[in-house]
Amino acid sequence: MSKQALKIEDTFGSSSFSGLMSTSYPLKGVYDFGEGDKCPLGFMELLGVTDYSPSLFEIEQLQTSRVPFSAPNPTVSKLESSEVLNQPATPNSSSISSASSEAVNDEPVKVEEQEEDQHKTKKELKPKKTNQNRQREPRFAFMTKSEVDHLEDGYRWRKYGQKAVKNSPFPRSYYRCTSVSCNVKKRVERSFTDPSIVMTTYEGQHTHPSTVLSRASFVEAPTPTTTGFAMPMQRTLPQYQQHQQHFVYNSSPSNFGYSGPSNAALLHGSRFCTPGSAMLKDHGLLQDIVPSHMLNEE
DNA sequence: CGATTTTGACCCGCGC
DNA sequence: GCGCGGGTCAAAATCG
Numbered sequence: 001m002s003k004q005a006l007k008i009e010d011t012f013g014s015s016s017f018s019g020l021m022s023t024s025y026p027l028k029g030v031y032d033f034g035e036g037d038k039c040p041l042g043f044m045e046l047l048g049v050t051d052y053s054p055s056l057f058e059i060e061q062l063q064t065s066r067v068p069f070s071a072p073n074p075t076v077s078k079l080e081s082s083e084v085l086n087q088p089a090t091p092n093s094s095s096i097s098s099a100s101s102e103a104v105n106d107e108p109v110k111v112e113e114q115e116e117d118q119h120k121t122k123k124e125l126k127p128k129k130t131n132q133n134r135q136r137e138p139r140f141a142f143m144t145k146s147e148v149d150h151l152e153d154g155y156r157w158r159k160y161g162q163k164a165v166k167n168s169p170f171p172r173s174y175y176r177c178t179s180v181s182c183n184v185k186k187r188v189e190r191s192f193t194d195p196s197i198v199m200t201t202y203e204g205q206h207t208h209p210s211t212v213l214s215r216a217s218f219v220e221a222p223t224p225t226t227t228g229f230a231m232p233m234q235r236t237l238p239q240y241q242q243h244q245q246h247f248v249y250n251s252s253p254s255n256f257g258y259s260g261p262s263n264a265a266l267l268h269g270s271r272f273c274t275p276g277s278a279m280l281k282d283h284g285l286l287q288d289i290v291p292s293h294m295l296n297e298e
Numbered sequence: 299c300g301a302t303t304t305t306g307a308c309c310c311g312c313g314c
Numbered sequence: 315g316c317g318c319g320g321g322t323c324a325a326a327a328t329c330g
Contacts, residue, residue, distance in 0.1 A: 158301080158302060158303085159302070159303055159304080160303090160321095160322070160323075160324095161304095161305085161321070161322055161323080162303090162304075162305075163319085163320065163321070163322095164319095165319095165320095166318090166319065166320090172320090172321095174321070174322075176322095178301090178302090185321095187321090
């Protein structure tokens with residue numbers, strides 16, 4: 001992992017990465033892996049990736065020079081939180097991502113135990129799902145411009161719920177990783193401000209390698225099959241290749257900096273970060289993860 | 299027939 | 315205490 005981390009830093013630290021990114025894809029973003037020193041996890045790790053594949057990073061290239069979120073919809077860029085943006089450049093799709101990773105301030109939690117606990121309490125009595133417990137799960141979210149809600153990310157998910165979102169005509173879907181001992185969850189909702197944008201929030205860490213990636217054809221970017229990560233891979237699905245934009249953001253502003261100057265530089269240089277930005281009212285999940293500057297920005 | 303989705307009910311935390 | 319909203323459960327329906 002250090003390898004990848006280095007790569008990221010490198011990328012961010014030097015503008016050279018923009019060269020990497022080839023691209024004409026409007027990308028930009030920032031990685032936020034939580035508190036640098038306290039949080040040992042990178043966002044990849046949050047997703048259960050221990051062996052990052054270069055392809056991923058190739059996908060997530062950042063262009064700070066560009067306007068934050070060249071998303072078609074300004075509203076999107078209005079979401080709150082000062083975080084990082086990151087944009088996976090995908091071959092056929094332009095992506096803008098804002099990622100948010102929450103967490104993990106404390107020591108790594110034993111997911112399995114937690115899960116068991118939850119199940120037990122739930123079944124037997126009343127689950128004490130305290131906020132504290134929940135919030136410990138690392139979270140990572142990103143926005144994707146896509147027509148499909150459920151993006152292929154390399155893992156198999158089972159939908160376990162759907163809820164209407166306040167102030168939004170679009171429902172939020174809840175998915176859980178189908179892997180037995182994996183308690184990773186993800187929420188998917190479409191931005192009410194821009195229906196073409198899908199917001200995905202991952203929670204927890206995968207305790208297993210990606211299932212899809214291992215058999216997917218990495219035509220565009222070879223990826224280790226051991227533990228794939230899982231940004232939505234348009235490359236595996238033709239329909240996704242049409243156009244997607246990813247916004248990766250970190251939902252916890254306090255967790256800036258995955259570590260390394262690059263991040264700082266990013267944030268610093270990022271004009272999107274408006275510390276004093278006003279709070280949003282209630283944008284549902286969006287509020288949680290979207291940088292405030294986005295919201296303010298029109 | 300097993301896996302997944304749908305969907306209403308339920309639980310919980312939070313603000314008033 | 316009550317209502318609201320978010321998140322989850324679980325039975326039924328659907329799919330492959």
